[in-house]
Amino acid sequence: MVRMLSTVLMDAREIASGIGEIQSASEEQSRSVSHITDSVVKITAVVQSNSATAQAKVLSTLANQFT
Incomplete structure (x- = not known):
């Protein structure tokens, strides 16, 4: 049971780290x-x-043609 909770905690930390990287990239x-x-x-x-x-x-060129 302790081993499973430790694994879940490690996985949660990895996910949090990934989310932080995504936030920085965004x-x-x-x-x-x-x-x-x-x-x-x-x-x-x-x-x-x-x-x-x-x-x-x-326009200036055209106007000069009429003067």
Whole structure:
């Protein structure tokens, strides 16, 4: 009986350790996803800015054709 309880206790400790590792990995993945999201937001802002600049140049060119 004592041997069985000892085995159960060891198994429970191993499971707890595994759960801790899963938690750490999940937290790291969450941080990584957050960094990726921030990067995509920055890229989107640059693309929009570049697009607006290009559109302004095209409009300016077209307007100069009529003057």
